[in-house]
Amino acid sequence: MNVRLYGGAVMKKIVGILTGLAMLLMSVMLTGCGGDSGGQKAAGNVTLKAGFGSSIDNSSGGQGLKKFKELVEKESGGRITVELFGDGQLGNDKSMMEALQMGTLDITLPSSSPVSEFSKSFLAFDLPFLFTAPEQADKVLDGPNGQEILKSLETVNIVGLCYFENGFRNITNSKHPVTKVEDLAGLKLRTMQNPIHLETFKTWNANPQPMAFNEVFTALEQKTLDGQENPNTIIYDAGFYETQKYMTISHHFYTPYVLMISKKTWDKLSPEDQKLIQKCANEAKTYQRETNRRLDTEYLGKIKEHGVTVDTLSPEEIAKMKEEAKPIYDKFSGDIGKDRLDSIMKEAQ
Numbered sequence: 171m172n173v174r175l176y177g178g179a180v181m182k183k184i185v186g187i188l189t190g191l192a193m194l195l196m197s198v199m200l201t202g203c204g205g206d207s208g209g210q211k212a213a214g215n216v217t218l219k220a221g222f223g224s225s226i227d228n229s230s231g232g233q234g235l236k237k238f239k240e241l242v243e244k245e246s247g248g249r250i251t252v253e254l255f256g257d258g259q260l261g262n263d264k265s266m267m268e269a270l271q272m273g274t275l276d277i278t279l280p281s282s283s284p285v286s287e288f289s290k291s292f293l294a295f296d297l298p299f300l301f302t303a304p305e306q307a308d309k310v311l312d313g314p315n316g317q318e319i320l321k322s323l324e325t326v327n328i329v330g331l332c333y334f335e336n337g338f339r340n341i342t343n344s345k346h347p348v349t350k351v352e353d354l355a356g357l358k359l360r361t362m363q364n365p366i367h368l369e370t371f372k373t374w375n376a377n378p379q380p381m382a383f384n385e386v387f388t389a390l391e392q393k394t395l396d397g398q399e400n401p402n403t404i405i406y407d408a409g410f411y412e413t414q415k416y417m418t419i420s421h422h423f424y425t426p427y428v429l430m431i432s433k434k435t436w437d438k439l440s441p442e443d444q445k446l447i448q449k450c451a452n453e454a455k456t457y458q459r460e461t462n463r464r465l466d467t468e469y470l471g472k473i474k475e476h477g478v479t480v481d482t483l484s485p486e487e488i489a490k491m492k493e494e495a496k497p498i499y500d501k502f503s504g505d506i507g508k509d510r511l512d513s514i515m516k517e518a519q
């Protein structure tokens with residue numbers, strides 16, 4: 171799907187509604203036969219349905235899912251099929267997780283920030299300026315802290331497979347250049363639905379508006395929002411550059427994606443298939459992170475080509491913003507767990 175089409179809010183809605191209706195019909199039919207839309211027992215063929223909020227073809231998350239599909243289908247000799255639905259056709263990050271809990275969707279790949287509504291320990295990754303390089307994130311996410319946090323999803327009927335990368339977030343807006351924290355004052359910025367993100371932008375005197383991702387393009391277009399914040403790859407893929415004149419490379423948050431599967435689906439798979447899926451997830455992870463890091467630079471170039479003015483925060487300004495946001499670390503250390511937070515901060519050095 172091309173970027174223009176993705177940007178076309180009406181077209182997107184129509185596609186979404188049609189897909190939704192088709193899915194509903196399918197699940198009614200399956201329930202009618204006493205079936206389930208999840209994976210079936212090991213002997214037969216298994217079809218896994220995966221939903222994602224951004225595009226399958228252009229976003230790094232989508233490309234990671236494609237790689238995962240390719241690996242699973244190859245390794246299983248075609249016995250396991252993965253069907254991909256991008257562009258929020260099946261819902262947003264939160265509603266797709268709820269579908270996983272109910273077993274009406276098998277796989278999804280949300281940003282970790284809305285995942286914190288399901289398990290608070292994920293809040294650890296939302297802290298402002300926690301990571302400065304992607305390798306630090308890899309170390310924490312793939313290490314014991316990241317893996318224990320991933321495991322916490324089992325208490326909400328979801329199995330976490332691994333972390334992909336959404337990446338370092340930057341700020342865009344339609345009003346004026348943002349080169350220092352004072353420039354954020356009063357800006358109506360969309361944030362993810364996450365208490366740390368909300369508090370952080372309040373601390374910087376912006377006017378944060380938590381909102382689901384699939385509502386953002388229209389809100390920017392209709393100017394009910396001044397701006398938003400996302401990694402370069404999403405800003406380009408979602409066509410936000412069409413409505414935004416200014417962009418600031420701020421890297422204020424780092425966002426992992428969480429590749430997850432419904433526990434209902436997981437429990438129906440044989441141990442061999444579970445192993446196969448975990449292995450393919452790990453392989454796709456390496457590919458997806460590499461792809462994201464390449465596209466981060468490539469898509470920034472494309473955003474500039476579209477005429478967006480891009481500024482970069484100075485190290486002094488970053489130090490100032492970090493200092494202002496320090497109380498956030500204390501405020502949320504209870505939810506994250508003090509020992510966990512200390513351990514992550516040590517590991518991230």
Ligand code: TK8
Pocket residue numbers: 222223224262263279280281336362382383399400401404425
């Ligand atoms: C896509 C989201 C999106 C995220 C956001 O489903 O909501 O801003 O960055 O990429 O996960």
